[in-house]
Amino acid sequence: MAKAETLQRIREAEAQVRTLRAQAEEESERIVRGARGEALELREQMRKQAEARYEALLHGAEAEIEKQRRGILDAGAKEAAALKGKATANVGKATQLVLERFKGAADAAT
Secondary structure (H helix, E strand, C coil), X not given: CHHHHHHHHHHHHHHHHHHXXXXXXXXXXXXXXXXXHHHHHHHHXXXXXXXXXXXXXXXXXXXXXHHHHHHHHHHHHHHXXXXXXXXXXXXXXXXXXXXXXXXXXXXXXX
8 A cells, every 4th residue: 555655745846846837837938028018118219219319419410410401501691791892882983894895995086
């Protein structure tokens, strides 16, 4: 009877081992699924943060570009106004010079 009892205990122990092994595998799978879910969630959070940072940098760069563009246009407008002022000031002189040359040419022709 001792052998039969020993075999029964061995079978029970083996059954317990199988049950514990199955439980451990299930727990392992649950932990892996949870870790994958957390990893996906973290990845999504990091993607959103990266997009927000990109948008902020892009907005800042666009603002700086617009500022520089405005400065270049303002400088160009000032330079154009200065050239226009010089040209306007020279119109009288140029008219006088043309008239003098025309008179000189007319006098030479007569």
